[in-house]
Amino acid sequence: MTKPVMITGLLLLFFSSLVKAEEPLVAPKPAEPVKEIDFRDPIPFGLSPVEYGLGEHSDSASRLDQELAARTRKLNYEPQWGYLRDVLKALQISESSQLMVFSKTALNPRIINPENPRVVYFNDDVYVGWVPGAEKMEFAAVDPLKGTIFYELAVKASNEPRFIRSERCLACHGGASSLRIPGLLVRSFLTDQHGRPISGYSQISHDKPLEKRWGGWYVTGTHADMTHLGNLFNRDAIEEAKTNPALRSNLKHIDQFVDTSKYLNPHSDLVAHLILDHQVHGHNLITRASMEQQLGLRSDVEQQLVRYLLFLDEAPLTGPLQGTTDYQTSFEQSGKRDARGRSLKDFDLQTKLFRHRLSYLIYTDSFKKMPSAARRRILKNIYAFLTAPAAELEPSWDVDPDAFPVQERQAILQIVTETLDNLPEFWTVQK
Template identity: 40%
Template sequence: MKALAALFAPVCLYAQASALSGSFLLPLEDDAIQYQTVTHADPVAKLQQRIDRGEAKLDFRSPNGFLLSVLRELNVPVSSQTLVFSKTSFQQSLISPSAPRAVYFNDDVYVGWVKHSDVLELSAVDPLKGGVFYTLDQRDNGKPRFTRHDECLQCHASPRTLGVPGHLVRSVFPDREGFPQLNGGAFHTDHSSPFSERFGGWYVTGSHGSMRHMGNSFVENKDEPDKIDRDKGANKLKLDEFADLSLYPSRNADIAAHMVLSHQATGHNLLTRVSYEARVAVSQQEGINRALGRPLNEWSDSTRRRIYGTAEVLVKYLLMTGEAKLAEPVAGNTSFAKEFAAGGRRDSRNRSLKDLDLKTRLFRYPCSFLIYTDAFLHLPKPAKDYVDRRLLEVLTGKDRSKEFASLTDADRKAILEILRETRTDLPDSWRTADSGN
């Protein structure tokens, strides 16, 4: 079987992370990484264990096969459905504007479903390895089994994923058959992307006022591959004119879900990159120290710079620096925003990092919910300690540099208060620090 060329269409390198895109050269077999080693730490592997023990059961039901029960067992909401019709997957022969590929997600898992396909595509975030890729045969022939596919790394471990096993989302100019017209350009998408450059090759439902995006639109003249009718694709509440979605779990592709997906995909890649960078740097430093008879914990300045430099990019990403502001409010047309917020940790004032704003920015409190994920909790101690220290400096107002100017005093105070009450890994230094705002 060929590589799963993309679980969703190819993802962006966050503007501040772009310098990392081509600089990770160590093989995944490095002793500090050991990507190919089989582990059972990601949600899909854990589900397989539950199935094998008889603790979980997947039901095969037409027309979606195992899809709905997989979503149920992995706690992935149907309302997260996004629809990509550009031919950017290994299943491109089955994907078209009339038969888009559905992608569903939660904080740690992505599930791809293609109409009439014989497999489900899955990607899960392992806290140490990053993205791990699977398929599930869509045949009711006994106990279902998820099959891991490391060959997916041909596309899913590249400069586009910050050089580590990760996830891909991009915006393209598609023709009426779904083929990207790459001579017209393509845009990597995350929370820093201008609204006008988002969603090309995707269907999008919801309202966004006079703002325009690239979704729900096609290149009509291949001699003008960057020309699309943005007005015609705007503010769509139904997709009936584009495709028959009667076999899909939902007839919508909520714009809010798209925006969260774009943010978290690059965030996952960056967490993995910080983890890899720190583990490899420490391993190499210890090897040098052994050879020279030095204490193992004696670090060079270059080792510190390597770890802290990458970790600083993560700090900026978590605090949403560089986010493209919304000129007008955005509203989805499904229960996604409500369900997403319901899954957030809340403080004593009922505030959560999963509360969406969608008026001028993505989150009401501009700090990524990815700070609660296992990938963050399992960052190597040198990197995690640095990130925690820098976050505290910014949130208490000790660091008021221009990079964090988008954070108001009210933002900093609210985020600090929320994290103090909701983080299970709260450093002691956070408990006593003055808010400073």
């Protein structure tokens, strides 16, 4: 259960305007009252000003489609992969982000199974799904104000390939597991030999212990004595894993389960799994906070988001953890760095995911372009945590001061000061 942050008061914004002396003064229109709701309540994201499904979009997939429509970009077609490789290149998604999922918990359940898994590729803002034998590719791109937008792209060769909006995804991607907004999902379900779910968890994040993650997924990489549910399918293997939790763990190859020549590479990298688990729930929290602000609603989502961005409830790791591709290196190289070479994308992978525990999601469009009042409150509370005396952490934040030392908090302050655009005036670093 996510722990609440104790926050005192709300920011009050005052506006003034100059008027000519001869002009009559007009009483300002009173602000619309904020309606308090529960974090689990649905919100009317179809209404103005969000108007999900309407208007222009600024997500990565939409921008690529606009280039295709204007014929300023062309996608190359390959007989085996269709448009897959060129789409990944156009969206700046690394092929090493590839993750294989064989549970029938997504589109194309008829052809998805342990011998023919679906693959997911992703970067900080957009997700691509592809299945050998499917007629369409799937896309989920995060729009800064409207949430996750879903698209499909036909696999067959075309003179004018185009992204088509898909609303059918909301049947799953608009429920409780995605925080009642058009969001993203990572699930963990043990399956039978055909990939049919047996039991598991509908919402995975970095707060979930590793032993509960990755059911229905292939996982390549090493993780010492830690265990997980990846690579397990059929009831016999699941039963054996009850007495041998390390069954099919620490695998560097999965060729014994699937013909990996059907895919761009033979990996389902453990480090990429860890990033997906963190990123998806973080995107959903950001979207929910943004929509509540736009719609005049208020739950405790901002407090939850602050805790999540700071990894305050992260499940501990007992590493070392290591993947099987260059994903870790490419991910770190994409991070913004301060004058001392430090980045929020620097991994730890020993006892925690990152060396500096403030999420890189603060650099994404979905966070940068969220309503300014909400963004300001969130940054103010992150700043309050990073600058709080150690004695205040335990009673106010329910955090052991020794578990989040002042040296790490100071490093985060400096990194953000030097790398994040449009910082509020209160964000300062004492020399």
